[in-house]
Amino acid sequence: MKRTEIKILLNNTPIGTELNIRGWVRNKRTSKNVAFIALNDGSTIHNAQIVVEIAIAETINFSKVTTGASITVIGTVVASQGSNQQIEVVAKSIEILGEANPDEYPLQPKKHSLEFLREIAHLRFRSNTFGAIARLRHSMIFAVHQYFTQNGFFNIHTPIITGSDAEGAGEMFQVTTLNLNQLPRNEDNSIDYSTDFFGKITNLTVSGQLEVETAMAGLSKVYTFGPTFRAENSNTSRHLAEFWMIEPEVAFNDLIDNMDLAEDFLKYLIRYALDHNMDDLLFLSDRLKEEEKSKAEELRSMELIEKLKFVLENQFARISYTEAIEILKNSNPNKKKKFQYLIEEWGADLQSEHERFLVEKHFKKPVILTDYPAHIKAFYMKQSEDGKTVRAMDVLFPQIGEIIGGSQREENYDKLKRRINELGIPEKELWWYLDTRKFGTVVHSGFGLGFERLMLFVSGMTNIRDVIPFPRTPQNADF
């Protein structure tokens, strides 16, 4: 008999239907005459309740039906006598597909710590929490492509191995086929890369932006959605060495258009989650509430679904860096010297505590900060007439901080070239990038959205290692 997914079973299967369901046992409860199996196949957060009469149990080695075992059940859909589910399946036959030795199987029908689940990342797809995260993650991936498709964008696969080290977005992982125990040397003892696979130094990409800008200058509306690698020694709950980034780039868009795109895009994704993943969101919300019980009242965050709706219904605040400095300068924490880094003058880089103050205390909603001092931002950003700032924008979210970083790009060939030289970036590595400004240059803008940071916000999880299946962080590349 063909398998019926548990999601289908629970949605609209009429009483009396005979069907086959398969999955992994979450829990088994036995009494004298009847046993109950909670079965999950990952199609939904919900389990199917299998009712096993003693006569059926006796046909198999029922003691081997343990938490974690995989089974296939043929049975009949009936109205449930219990109160926790509408329907259940009375088994006619059960077959054990794969046993799970209870002495070795680490998942129990109880709440596990997220740290423990991380240590068994290969099994945590079978937990409620990570199952919900995985389904939500898929939904968000799909929604990203759907949003851009509906809005006339084209997806561009930018290279993962890059030959340019001029992107300036952090430490890179080197890619080489050279024998590290026996490196070929030049006469001056430097390493001879001419015999390396690409004949030069290559690294894993830290951003697809420069390449995707070349696609923009031809297709107008493009985006990348790919893996990104940063070899920073970052040990925080919001950094990964390998993460996924979405980078739209749009010709003829200025900074205002860019902000409109970022806000519309984020709201679309959040709305998509609310429309398509309510079961998982409700579970994650309950989980979060449970977790927050142990926190002091003032440290608790808004309930997850309420928070998502709140972001949807409110305009993001949009202020310039200069305005932000004024707000911070006159803020209570600054006057009372509560900030670790006090705001004294224009030009200072904003610290996490300042961003959090603006988002969580002052505006109490997402904030887009624009027009930062040029000296704290990347070379490619559009230089303003004031000569001091660039047309940059960061979208700041509560708890997460910077979820998007973007800008209008400098489209003027001479200005861009001058900035590259000022910063000592090797110009000859960027000849192809400069060509986009040399031939038919256009005003254009784009941004980078950290996909896992979006996942943090939408799922309400607090550690980025719990929203990606196999996190890569310093000293950890297991699985």
Place this chain on the structure above:
RNA sequence: UCCUCUUUAGCUCAGUUGGUUAGAGCAUCUGACUGUUAAUCAGAGGGUCCUAGGUUCAAGUCCUAGAAGAGGAGCCA
């Protein structure tokens, strides 16, 4: 990389001022139970107290170094 905290049973955690044989809940196993909901009840088994040194008559407990994990900071998405 810096600061702070943590590391005791399969999991989550107690463990007093350094003092007998290191405990609990859950899980596992055995049994009981007329339909359970992380079932319930009774019993049993289960320990390199993170590692290596040190102090002491005596160390899970104190000291030093290291490892791993967490929170915060920096870097950023």
